[in-house]
Amino acid sequence: MQLSLVSLCAREVVSDHSSSPGWVRWVPRELYRPLLEAAFHSCRPLAVSELVQRWPERTLRVGGRRKQGQTAPNRLCIQALLLAVVRGLSDHRCALQMLDLCGLQGDEGGMGDPMGGWSLTVALCTVVVQARAGAQRGQRKEGERERKRFSALERERDIKRERGQRKRGSELGGDETSSESERVMSEEELIKGVRRRMEMERKREAALTGPGGSKRESEEKEFDGEVLMHVRADLFVNARSWERVRVALSASGPIKLQCRYLRVEEFSVSSIRTLLGLLPRRGLLGVDVRYSSLGVAGLAELLPLLSTFPALNSLRLHYCNLDFRRDHLGQEEALRDLSQGLAHLQELRRLSLTALRLPGQLRVLLSSLPQPLEVLELPYLSLSPSDLSYLSSSHHAPTLQQLDLSENRVDEHTLPSIRRLLTQASSSLQHLSLSGCGLTDGLLGLLLPSLGGCCALKSLALALNPLSMAGLVDLVKMAVRMPSLRQLLYPNPLEDYQPGLPDLPSSAQLLDWPLDEATDINATGSQLNGLLMEGGRSDLFLTCDLLNYDKDLVD
The missing domain is CATH 3.80.10.10 (Ribonuclease Inhibitor)
Incomplete structure (x- = not known):
């Protein structure tokens, strides 16, 4: 593979790891892409971090199909990229709004220490949660500053009111008894104002927390900040990463996670159904289920939910214990349900079935598909x-x-x-x-x-x-x-x-x-x-x- 002059120069620029903060401020926007590619190729995570944190365009795609001889990006570079994405949310120089990481993952343990699909999914979900936590802290600080400003304004208003009352009393030349009574009245009004503000504050906090909820939990639920960045990636989920993926997909925050291809391993039917319910309906192109005991009935249960994803064009089932035997009661009916469920996958073009014991049933499965398969x-x-x-x-x-x-x-x-x-x-x-x-x-x-x-x-x-x-x-x-x-x-x-x-x-x-x-x-x-x-x-x-x-x- 022959490199262009720009690529060769970019590799020379990023070769000095410590100089990245110095030269990045002078880089024109059209050179960000070749410099980032050179930083990935030369394994320069500091340069990756500086470039991504100041990314001048609205979109950034990292990954995709690699050319022959081209290796996946190094793990350290991917981690630097994800951390820079979070920092870029508060950096006015960063214009990034869409990050596409589809196809970024390499083979676990491959040459050059690439990040595999499971590790990348965990790291990405961690970044989504961290960004939301940072936004919540920012909201709390902003709310605390707003409350302090409001309290200062109230105190200043009360002080001005008290001074005005005293001034009017002295101008009227009232006797000592009347001035004393006015001071007592002004003190009582001040106390009432303080009590009123305290009561309003308690009511506001009670409304936020709700019955039996803490203030922190309410802030997590009531986060209403706008989505600053959409991240699209291929997700690999198993029992060890399920909880982190669930948290990242279920809560709102400044980073919105989207899924192109979903791969699950050793998952029950109910867990797969829950996971599919958390994914955005648009954008999911494929589902890959491996080493899960679905059974014919379990797959028939999932297919109606899969049909709600309008762009789904790939379904892969590997070692999912689909064993059809006529002597089992209800198998014929389950197979009919399976056929009817496949009929609703309007965009399906790729079907992969590995080690499924369904001899003589290929006609029942494939004849129901509305469109001819390509794979x-x-x-x-x-x-x-x-x-x-x-x-x-x-x-x-x-x-x-x-x-x-x-x-x-x-x-x-x-x-x-x-x-x-x-x-x-x-x-x-x-x-x-x-x-x-x-x-x-x-x-x-x-x-x-x-x-x-x-x-x-x-x-x-x-x-x-x-x-x-x-x-x-x-x-x-x-x-x-x-x-x-x-x-x-x-x-x-x-x-x-x-x-x-x-x-x-x-x-x-x-x-x-x-x-x-x-x-x-x-x-x-x-x-x-x-x-x-x-x-x-x-x-x-x-x-x-x-x-x-x-x-x-x-x-």
Whole structure:
């Protein structure tokens, strides 16, 4: 990646960590963005803090999709950014009103100490609570100053009134008895005025606190300050962060938190329902539920609430214990409720269902969706031949851009449906995963013509399939003839494994079985890359590294 002259100069400017307070006051507004990017890249939290606290524009976006080789911002820089946001609320030089942190989080424990989704959510909610507490303290101080000013004005008014009465008494030349009585009357009026103010103060505090409430609690409830900044982010919530997220979303304050994508883990149905009730209705694009025992009935209960978010276009359910068995009473009715609930998700374009035991029920689920899907992920679903047959002829097939059928067994009975599905999606499909599907050399040979016809395909994953070296050669030769293809995840050939592997090994056996140390594993990659060079395809990346494969890098 080549850097522009402005970027190179910006990195040089922020390189001296201690000089940030000196040069930032002279920076023109059009250079704030390259300087902030340089500060993130060079891990200069002080420069990040100075720039954000004086940000000259109304919006600031930090995050988004990273380019290949680009790492997530350092944890210290993110913390400095969040603290500067709070300080900027009271800094007249800061014009920031919208902060977009969507996509900012990195992988927990990754290179460069990035901040993961859970840590970023906790830090962001803490900042929201701190900003509200600071605004409440400001309100209390302002109220105390106002009360003192009012009391001073009242005392001054009483003193002037008393002096006026004394002056009138002396001008009338009244005797000593009358002047004494007037002084007594003026003292009584002063006492009444003080008592009246004290009574009014007690009534005002009683009205604020209410029955059984403290003054501090009432101030937290009655905060009516305007929202100074909106912060949009992706939230990751589990049992440990739930209480802090609930507090940040439920109370008003100068910072308003908005959510783009919500990810929850190990949550009950009631907790998810409560959390969804706290989110603003507009702006939520996706919900990702993982490792939660929803059940068919629980998901059917949540879907009506999800339908109240008008922009929701993504629903992901991973290991959520959706087990459909006909021998359980009420399961048929729950499945119908589930289908009716999905029918109300008008904008749904992405559906991901991982390890849900619903064999033979794909038609019931997908046929109710009002709009055709663009992304469909169905790994570990034990799809039946009837499921694949429905999918190949459904209204979703021609619009699919991303399809994941990993760990669903492909054999002679399901292969015709797979080929028909690829033919239907040939002009739109960009990402395809058939990893762990039991594809042998013979099955792959029958499938290659359909794969080669996918003219928009950018990435293809075929890991953990029992292919020989001859099958891989045929695969790569086909890939060379696909001009749109940029990434190919291929399996280790059977010849690279130690002896003793079954004739038709499963994906789990291929994953656990050791490779033969006596075999030159690099020779496989060299031979396949040689085929790329012969075909003039230096733009096609081949890999057998399943753990580090990322299809999004081609976008």
